[in-house]
Amino acid sequence: MSNYNDVSETEKQEQYIEKCRAEVERISGELGRKLTCHVTTFGCQMNARDSEKLEGILEKAGYVIVDDENSDFTIFNTCTVRDNANQKVYGRLGLLSNYKKKNPGMKIALCGCMMQEEVVIEKIKKSYRYVDLMFGTHNIYKFPELLYNCLTSDSMIIDIWKESEKIVEELPVRRKYSFKSGINIMFGCNNFCSYCIVPYVRGRERSREPQDIIKEIKNLVNDGVVEVMLLGQNVNSYGKNLENPISFAELLTEIEKIEGLKRIRFMTPHPKDLSDDLIRVVKNSTKICHHIHLPMQSGSSEILYRMNRRYTKEQYLALVEKIRREIPDVSLTTDIIVGFPGETDKDVDDTIDVIKKADFDNAFTFIYSKRTGTPAAGWEQVLTEEEIKANFDRVLKTVQETSRKNVSKYEGSIMEVLVEEENENDPSMMTGRLANNTVVHFPAGKDLIGKLVNVSLDKCYGFYYIGHIV
Ligand code: 5AD
Numbered sequence: 268m269s270n271y272n273d274v275s276e277t278e279k280q281e282q283y284i285e286k287c288r289a290e291v292e293r294i295s296g297e298l299g300r301k302l303t304c305h306v307t308t309f310g311c312q313m314n315a316r317d318s319e320k321l322e323g324i325l326e327k328a329g330y331v332i333v334d335d336e337n338s339d340f341t342i343f344n345t346c347t348v349r350d351n352a353n354q355k356v357y358g359r360l361g362l363l364s365n366y367k368k369k370n371p372g373m374k375i376a377l378c379g380c381m382m383q384e385e386v387v388i389e390k391i392k393k394s395y396r397y398v399d400l401m402f403g404t405h406n407i408y409k410f411p412e413l414l415y416n417c418l419t420s421d422s423m424i425i426d427i428w429k430e431s432e433k434i435v436e437e438l439p440v441r442r443k444y445s446f447k448s449g450i451n452i453m454f455g456c457n458n459f460c461s462y463c464i465v466p467y468v469r470g471r472e473r474s475r476e477p478q479d480i481i482k483e484i485k486n487l488v489n490d491g492v493v494e495v496m497l498l499g500q501n502v503n504s505y506g507k508n509l510e511n512p513i514s515f516a517e518l519l520t521e522i523e524k525i526e527g528l529k530r531i532r533f534m535t536p537h538p539k540d541l542s543d544d545l546i547r548v549v550k551n552s553t554k555i556c557h558h559i560h561l562p563m564q565s566g567s568s569e570i571l572y573r574m575n576r577r578y579t580k581e582q583y584l585a586l587v588e589k590i591r592r593e594i595p596d597v598s599l600t601t602d603i604i605v606g607f608p609g610e611t612d613k614d615v616d617d618t619i620d621v622i623k624k625a626d627f628d629n630a631f632t633f634i635y636s637k638r639t640g641t642p643a644a645g646w647e648q649v650l651t652e653e654e655i656k657a658n659f660d661r662v663l664k665t666v667q668e669t670s671r672k673n674v675s676k677y678e679g680s681i682m683e684v685l686v687e688e689e690n691e692n693d694p695s696m697m698t699g700r701l702a703n704n705t706v707v708h709f710p711a712g713k714d715l716i717g718k719l720v721n722v723s724l725d726k727c728y729g730f731y732y733i734g735h736i737v
């Protein structure tokens with residue numbers, strides 16, 4: 268069975284939101300105050316988008332959203348891509364038990380990637396008995412129904428699915444920013460990189476229908492959105508398995524036509540199958556930001572082979588060269604893992620060599636984290652923890668040098684900035700971003716939030732600019 272957009276499920280969940288609303292109103296009447304809720308997000312932009320959906324539903328159900336985990340309904344949207352993400356969740360859960368002791372009506376819920384791991388569920392059942400609700404990544408659209416069950420029951424509710432073909436659209440969303448939004452274009456991943464847990468917790472690739480994506484973006488634009496970030500684990504394989512197949516480049520071409528939309532971003536393309544069509548569409552577009560996040564993971568062909576990345580050092584560098592040739596002002600960023608099982612100092616030399624040659628604008632560097640259930644989890648390390656840490660520091664130093672040099676290369680020029688928010692430290696300044704994602708601070712008023720303005724990039728301070736509007 269192929270995936271499908273289930274309209275009747277949307278209606279069913281909308282009815283549950285109404286039932287939740289009545290229940291929230293009843294409890295609120297008893298307590299003589301409004302009920303509050305809080306969503307804490309761990310992990311990637313997909314999770315951030317899912318959290319906006321959770322907040323939309325909670326708000327519609329009558330909760331007041333507060334910036335405090337000590338609330339009447341607190342939910343953690345978890346991540347499990349590296350073990351430190353899991354540890355953070357356990358630490359924060361401990362704090363919630365104190366809040367619940369003082370507010371016994373408090374409900375505590377967990378959802379997201381960690382919940383797809385059996386060991387996690389067992390641990391919560393055993394050591395965190397005060398959790399009220401757990402659900403996974405495949406049935407997040409059932410949140411209204413689960414929330415209702417949770418509000419009307421005193422026992423722990425656990426609902427985890429192994430997979431789902433359904434895509435449920437059009438439930439309420441509460442956007443963090445009025446002027447920009449993430450959009451899921453696909454879910455899941457079929458790549459099975461040997462270190463990565465994502466395919467196991469997010470399931471197989473499922474693409475949304477292009478017309479549903481376009482409709483969602485048009486609605487967002489009517490609601491004031493000027494920038495969208497198209498989200499998928501590997502956007503290059505978007506649309507391949509739809510009944511009427513369409514490529515990611517074709518989807519972008521259609522999205523570009525949407526009037527009123529000013530900036531288009533996407534993440535993440537996989538280096539193994541980034542097409543010439545995609546490069547051409549980005550090159551010729553006035554809306555698609557000239558910024559490509561191209562995770563390389565390692566610069567050593569041997570390690571890349573064992574990571575199951577399906578490209579070599581040379582192929583990666585050739586791709587970078589082609590992108591830079593076609594789009595000279597492109598900003599390239601990447602992800603790097605240090606300490607993959609079997610990695611030697613010489614492999615890390617290769618990674619450093621690629622960082623220098625590819626001349627990245629920025630890179631996220633991670634120390635390898637063993638994920639149970641992935642092939643690499645059973646493989647031996649040849650280096651000690653200290654040696655891995657030393658390699659990590661070498662890589663980080665190279666990345667910092669390269670990105671510092673690249674960020675500053677626009678000093679003195681005038682570029683378009685999307686005004687995003689008031690500066691955290693100085694309310695007379697606003698903070699915005701260039702198309703290449705670099706942060707710029709400049710004197711301006713709040714009335715410009717969500718607008719594109721031309722800013723002179725007067726001085727670069729490491730990773731950001733101070734400028735003024737011209
Ligand atoms: N250990 C360390 N980093 C990882 N990533 C994915 N899995 C792991 C792991 N087991 C990193 C990759 C990926 C990014 C989102 O997280 O670099 O691109």
Ligand code: SF4
Pocket residue numbers: 456457458459460463464465466500501537
């Ligand atoms: Fe994980 Fe690889 Fe899929 Fe990215 S492409 S989510 S690293 S399996």
